[in-house]
Amino acid sequence: MSDHSTKPIKPNRVSPNSMPVDLSVEGTQRMGESSHPQLYHAAVTVESLDAEGLGTIDPETSEELLYTFDPTHDHTHGKSVLPKAAAILPRTDEVPALTMPNRDESVAYAKSREDSRLGKRWWKRPSPYWLLVIQLGSALSMGMGIAPKTEIFNHLACIVHYPYASDFPTTPPVQSNPVIPSPPMPSPSQPDEVVSSSFDQTSFALTRISIRGLFDFSIDPKENTKGGLGSEGQPERSVDPLLCRKSPVVQAAAAKFTTSMSIFQGVLAALTTGWWGRLSDKWGRTRILSIAMVGIIFNDIVFIVTARYPTSVPGGYRFLFIGPIFDGLLGGMPTLSATNQAYVADCTPDGTRAQIFSRLVGVMMVGFALGPIVGAAIIRYSSDVLSVFYVACALHIFTLFIVLFILPESLSTGAKDSLAKMARVREHEIQNQEELERRWEEEEEEDDVLAGNSGWSRLSGVVQTRAAKRSRGVIRRLVKRVFGFLSPLAIFLPVVDENDPKGRKNWNLTFVAMGLSFLMFMMGVLSVKFQYTQLMFGWGPAELSPLLTVIGSLRGANLLIFLPLTVRYFKPKHNGKRPEQFSLSDKISDSRFDLKLIQVSLMLDIIAYFGIILFSGPRFFIASTMLSTLGGGAGPALNSLALSLLPSSRIAGRLFGATSVLSAIVSTVAAPLLFGITYAYTTRVFPKAIFVLSATTLSLALFSLSMIRLDRPLPPLEDAPTEPLLAEPREEERGRPRTPKSVNGRSDISLSTQ
Template identity: 35%
Template sequence: MMPSPVWLLIVVPLTAIAIQKYFTVCHMATATAFHTLKAFKSPHFTSYSIDPREQHNWSGGLCAADPIVQAEVAKLAAVCPSTFMWRPLLLNTFYTTSMGILSCITAGWWAAVRFLPSDRHGRTRLLSISVIGLLFTDLNFILTTKNFHHLPGGYWFLILGPIIEGSLGGVTVTTAAMYAYVADTTTENARSRTLSFALGLLFTGMAIGPSLGSLLVRFTGTPLSVFYAAFGIHLIYAFIVCLILPESLLKSQMEQSRVKHDAELRATSENSVGVLMRIKRPFSFLSSLSVLLPDSKEGTPRGNPLKRKRRDWNLTIVAGVYALAISVMGSYTTKFQYAAATFGWSSETLGYFLTLVGATRAFFLAIIIPCFIKLYKPQARPSSGAEAEPLLSGSPREAAMKMPHSTAFDLGLARVSLLVEVVSYSLMAWAPTALVFTESSMMTSMGAGLNPALQSVALALYRRRGGMESGRLFGAISVLQALSSQIISPGIYGLLYTKTVATFPRGIFILSMSTITCSFVLLMFVRLPSKNSVPASSDVEGDAVPTVSVHS
């Protein structure tokens, strides 16, 4: 018997903390002010202290409003390997870059290709190991902040945290495992609604985080108190994941995936020469992206051999749309800098702003969007009494028969969400006051249905191809997310803000609007198969595919 997705929903607020969304957002405001003060100092002065107890008398208001200082802050926050040098001022760059790169690599290995794939060993085991990296990062930060004078490398000892956490999966692998868990335990019609509710709970934790962090710092007088709290909550999360959360995969399903994987490894080793294999091995994590490549299909639904084979680009397009849309996350740090410089916001004000925006997004994801999907999404009427069974237990043919109507609704929801984000980023670009800027930022929450809708569409298209290992699909999507939002886009936005902060600082919003517009246009090219179109590989001795009746 499959567990209920409620088990995952219970721990999702803690998951928000465990994947460092909670405290990353909580500290963005503090980090922005800290980097501003570093940039304000002379670039030739390197013997400063990062001890939070040390008092400084620099003028933060003048720093935040100065375009030159803002440009230097953007350089510090941007993930741009081409500008990397071993200097203290680029610690934040290496910290973020190492986390993104290692998470990207381990997502490909763990979730799909190598070492400990969730399809072969279970979702909960993957979550259990990744949380070790979170606990280590918290302890390392506390230890380094209090004793950096006695540690090798001084404050550079901080980079050991993201290296270990990224090697154990980090945000990318945890997200992939969460999506795969939901896919295992829900039906086609309930999947996007459940994903939306899960993301809503996650953003609830993110909404509470900034204000809670601000209050902790105010009452304790030190930012380090937040990391003590983070470590305690991570311990609770680790206990639940390791000892309470039930596994979503059956032992027979994991054994089947292991047998299939072993066969693929044998076929690969037989067809590859020694030198070629050694060259390809360092880039093997990228092989997880192969599930997103165009798939060959016959010219007709019956697989007429006289017809030329065509390629199905739908899943590839959906992956491209997701990569473009998620890249906007890389602009968050520069947007906070823009708000602080333009509207004179302090770190505390930024914290309350993040709480307001996060709470609005959580409200839409956890309440509005699930209710909308529940009321208006067409329900496929099953041909037998097995509709309550998760899609994972069915065959590719059964998945294709259930897909058209519910997936079309999810695709429409994704398109509407992108359109809403285009409008909201346009308003943010020309917001004359802090109130309009805040309202425009809150409006982006109305497009929060994009993520769960795209995930549901991608899984449905993958099932129709005959794919049954959802962990492999979500692992590939997580690699795209790490590449787009953690490695590439922060450098692009940071470089743009550096070059335009003195002349046209709103350029970062124009870039965001253009990126979302491209995503919307690209998504319009996705064409779902008709209900009578089932892959030839799924046909059984030429049997006709029955139609699926629906009711509103």
């Protein structure tokens, strides 16, 4: 090999010795079309960064990383004149793109992380246990507000949509709670008369007092609400809260309103989560956590102001949209969840995160269980529903204080610098790729032989003109920018199975993504499920709070006690082997156990929803809901199964990023939209349609996950290193590098390996 000087890659200059190279999967295929044979084998040295932080291509240095480009990829402008190499080089589209950061930076990062942890006192040392306090406070505030928020949304809709006699069905609905009698049905002969009831309320007296103090129904909304009824001088309209709950018109209006807010918040969160995630690699995890908490606090304040003064704020109850929009722009819950995962990954060793995540989920379930009890006690003491949201907002402010002034930052200065360098390199890769594409679009095909154009191609007009190539290039780059936030989902695409002699594709991760999407989709049933209890049983916060406590307690007990015991006594034993000593058959048996656990959990959930569909009455509803808590093991088991199906644990971060994007799209956008619309348009005809949709969704999840095939040996999860962390690795086996974790699930350098 001839001598070449190592030069930085410049965006607007291409030299034979230092070529801009796109190191993605598509880029390696495209670069095969280059007329520079020295790009056939290029060693990428990430550590050689100049003052601008730009990577270099050093053809002589091939000891660290070696990537082979396949020049046989055909493009529409002609075939490559380089010799075919398909016989000796594997196709880049047959293997998943693995991210391999530079080893020296990985070792330096690991060493600086350990030194920073050992050199600090315990209250300045990053630890996942700090998140337990934050998780408990967030879950507690969320649990306190579920039932009261449903009640307030219902009464905000009731201000505009008063319950008339024509709103109620001709036949009484299903018998409500036996403790609370159903309200008397209005006489059909008076369709325009406002309904009011004077029946004796025993267990609901508390809610009646708090709502009367919150809303004065004798005051019409202002004109800018576009929903006011009546005018000054008309008799006062007194509407009982229970009648608002039992009105299908009010329920439909509340469902449409909450669905609209969820869509606004979900779409904005899905579009901004990746950007905030990349920014956390530069600014640190705690700063992004605090920004997300500011959005949540602002949403709380908007909700309190609108609920307290619904006829005074601009736009009436539509003023509530400002809170979710602002919260979504600051990332919302998807950003908060992804940053929490990145914080745990930053300050915990490999192989222990599953236990930490399970504890975080367990603490969250404890908060959900305690929240309704605390909320009911606050309402009973203050006789005001909004007092719950005052306390919840105070908890969020307290959490923000902890994040800003107490929570230690998990990314050290060295780790931030390393991530920033890799981000600059990746940004420069994108610039180089676009530069090469633009040059190709401006190429003139002077020699048809060199361009690979046959006589038939010239006569038939198959060869593209410069304008056509330029148009396609602009469209391709535009689509890539618009849908770039979906790029982490590429990890779920099927890949060619190396263990299959016929070369068939492995669809296991694709089926996992489908099953995970259906499970996330079930998040949409929660809000309308509580509205269903209002419509059919007349339940309010006084009845929903104990039910939520029971559900949260059972689900937490299932995740913290029953599920671990099931794993302990029924999971295949491996004779005391450590995880790094597991054989392929051991890992397959573990994956099969996870799959069976998922299937059993889903079947219990499906049976529970069929129980709600087939039987009527509050007792069957409560029993079926309690049965569904036993299906809570599907989520953790599916995460474990997905990790075991990865071709390498080095791309576990990409899996977290892909699931975050999936959650932002499905659970915060698609699920609330479909469940909200379904409930809004079926309240009069068949209110149980939402449970039919739930059972169908769970059945599709069960079917998708049943398509997973574990009959062939799986690739090893990781190459277990036998040498110390700082020792030189063997050439044939390298340990897993300890790399800075990226919140968006992607490494900031994408190097395609063959």
